[in-house]
Amino acid sequence: MTRTDTSAVTQQAQHAPALIALDWGTTALRAYLLDAQGVVLDSRASSAGIMNLPRPAAQGGFDTVFDATCGAWLASGAQLPVIAAGMVGSAQGWMEAPYVATPADPAALVAGIVRVTTLKGLTVHIVPGVLEDGALPNVMRGEETQIFGALASDTTLEHEPHGGLIGLPGTHAKWAVVSKGRIERFYTFMTGETFGALRDHTILGRTMRATDQHDLAAFIRGVDTAKDAGHAGMLATIFSTRTLGLTGQLKPEQQADYLSGLLIGHELRGLNEVLAREQADLAGKTLRLIGNDALCERYRHALARFGCHDARTVAHATERGLHRIALQAGLIRSTSSAN
Amino acid sequence: MTRTDTSAVTQQAQHAPALIALDWGTTALRAYLLDAQGVVLDSRASSAGIMNLPRPAAQGGFDTVFDATCGAWLASGAQLPVIAAGMVGSAQGWMEAPYVATPADPAALVAGIVRVTTLKGLTVHIVPGVLEDGALPNVMRGEETQIFGALASDTTLEHEPHGGLIGLPGTHAKWAVVSKGRIERFYTFMTGETFGALRDHTILGRTMRATDQHDLAAFIRGVDTAKDAGHAGMLATIFSTRTLGLTGQLKPEQQADYLSGLLIGHELRGLNEVLAREQADLAGKTLRLIGNDALCERYRHALARFGCHDARTVAHATERGLHRIALQAGLIRSTSSAN
Structure with a gap:
């Protein structure tokens, strides 16, 4: 009843x-x-x-x-x-x-x-x-x-000088530039799906140990590596997930979070390169996120490393x-x- | 007998x-x-x-x-x-x-x-x-x-001004800078293994049709995309393997070669960024390759797009x-x- x-x-x-x-x-x-x-x-x-x-x-x-x-x-x-x-x-x-x-x-x-x-x-x-x-x-x-x-x-984003930015993290993350109530242009980053493929189907997964604990420090380290030393590209930096383990600098249970940070860091680095060509920058920008709370929280941590501190999640x-x-x-x- | x-x-x-x-x-x-x-x-x-x-x-x-x-x-x-x-x-x-x-x-x-x-x-x-x-x-x-x-x-490489460069394409491609008979430093790109993981374990493989024919034009198109439009990073460009198919610009049997070109192009783009910090450049450089003939031939095609036309394979x-x-x-x- x-x-x-x-x-x-x-x-x-x-x-x-x-x-x-x-x-x-x-x-x-x-x-x-x-x-x-x-x-x-x-x-x-x-x-x-x-x-x-x-x-x-x-x-x-x-x-x-x-x-x-x-x-x-x-x-x-x-x-x-x-x-x-x-x-x-x-x-x-x-x-x-x-x-x-x-x-x-x-x-x-x-x-x-x-x-x-x-x-x-x-x-x-x-x-x-x-x-x-x-x-x-x-x-x-x-x-x-x-x-x-x-x-x-x-309506916050309507007042952004170079158009508002909305991020939708996920399997295929989207970043859309909006202005005057229109989607002007947008970009796709296969971040979530690539992370899964690398973790489950390459050598990088072999030294990882699964854990329920999210290691924020390892995640941030990955973001910073992509931001500060990512010029060689993602194909180069991801190998450090393994070699930092081999050299005792990253524990097995930290490696998945580090790799996640690396990939999200490369996404934001790439997004910043795109924005630079539009005379814009993530630093100091106001943007909005749409997605599940835990993932949006990760993105907020990563965005903060790029100088962006106003990235609220829009619910519903x-x-x-x-x-x-x-x-x-x-x-x-x-x-x-x-x- | x-x-x-x-x-x-x-x-x-x-x-x-x-x-x-x-x-x-x-x-x-x-x-x-x-x-x-x-x-x-x-x-x-x-x-x-x-x-x-x-x-x-x-x-x-x-x-x-x-x-x-x-x-x-x-x-x-x-x-x-x-x-x-x-x-x-x-x-x-x-x-x-x-x-x-x-x-x-x-x-x-x-x-x-x-x-x-x-x-x-x-x-x-x-x-x-x-x-x-x-x-x-x-x-x-x-x-x-x-x-x-x-x-x-x-001994050709001994005379290169910024050190000789040797590339070893493969699952985990290596690029080593050599001088005075020493390996000075080297870089790893997980190009081959990432290609396999993306092709076999992401949505990109779903629209590919396997073929024995190597499509050089599709490969070169991938290399050029990474070279000329790769600033957003690999996580962004790889999605075009799918969307060029959706928009009728890339046939199913061309998509694997295009993706291969994209990844090798990103590897060389990243390598060039590394070299730039050593005041060097792939353009006009003499280098050597070690690896299987078909793969080295692909790399020669890709290197040529970066202005490098002297990249012989060293046998044995x-x-x-x-x-x-x-x-x-x-x-x-x-x-x-x-x-």
Whole structure:
């Protein structure tokens, strides 16, 4: 039996479900039930990312996961609008939503929405990703929605002289330059995935000892090595993870944190080189982070070594971004004028 | 029955076996039977590297492999001296030969030789590796012997103004600065192993199509990207392997060569940054390579993009190095005065 108390009933009366918002990536799905103002009434998590569906897409894999995750919210026959962002709009997704080019604003995303009808007749609105074309093209799917969610709740970055900077640490870390409510350009660093590949599939992992303790000093040492002695490049510095161990300067249980610091340090060193060509610098910059708290905390430590001391994490960027785009697309109407 | 012809008999008479020389690494063993002048009379290859012994070291694993590989050369009861270089002298090897510090010359290596006696009473002389200590320590085992082998047959590098440069491409590529017959300093780039980890264990491999055809244009494109647009660092540029595919600019069968070019390009870009701090530059430099022909050929193509057009491969560096150190250690006597 489901527990219900008076305050929950009261809240439910005030906040009627108005939107199902999906953040559907490669390895996970997060689903939110929102009211018209974007208040989260309920949420569900599933490991059925687009590469991890219980049955192939051609056999209704997406429908199955959608029903299993969101079915309870629709049990009363409610016809809620559904919005989705992330790899669900890729060529391997439910339906491909072609990339929108930079500079990109929410209106461009809305114009690029594609619609897929579920077996039960609901329309799922899939938000497109963003492409920056060129000699080194960059793509994102999902992060554009988080970025607009962050901008909806934090206008600090609008006043940054060279454009605001938003970092999204992770498997494929993104750094986006935003101004006038647009994503002007962005960069991808394969930091998280490269760390995993080096730790699990090269000689560097062999001398590491796993531990639950995060060694901040070893992490900072890695960051500083990349910052101060990283001119030879990452292929050179990573070998020190092993040789500092061989020479008794780094314990086995410190080596993973050191390597993590090295890679994040190389990411920030590279980002700083990019910024330098735009007459900007991480030192003294105000920026924002989106991502899980522990990882953002690591990045704040690393950013501080580069002279950046104002790098707060923006919470709830995903839900806010999905709500904002749904509003702009006319899928819901807010009684407030905030958006 | 073994075939014997007159010329072979004549040669054997002229070139009496004088030394067994072993290049014993992590994944392979190469054994050479040399005469006193270093002429190779016979050679054997085995996949029994030190991490791949048929039985544990404590149960005679090294003896077993040595007997299986070199036993035939000792069948007549000959008491040949044995010299060995490579990971066989590491902590995981037959017996640890502590590193010799840079700057290192052949006399220092000879002074650091450790001796292990086989079950049949032969003495194996294990050449130590070289260590460059510091904030980013570097180590080599086996390459020091190849470098001295190269210097024995090619004195070109002695006349280079900022020291000669020798590159040893591979899993862990080494670049050594040599002068006055010494290894002055050296650098390690984990290029080969990182390439394998990225190709086999990240998203980059998923869009690659394997092919036997080497696509030189795709390789060069990767090198040029690292050289001309690599300031953001390798973590950023490698993502273009995927996005150039997504945007139709790079075919699936070109992506592995492109990534290979990118990584080797980043290695050379980093090396050039190191050289710049020594007032040197790859452009116009004369250097030498040691390694397998196909890989050295790739490096020559890449070096040419950095303005270096004199990078010949030195053949037989391993055997020559082992012979040279054996001579200097007094294990054999040469009738010639060449060494």
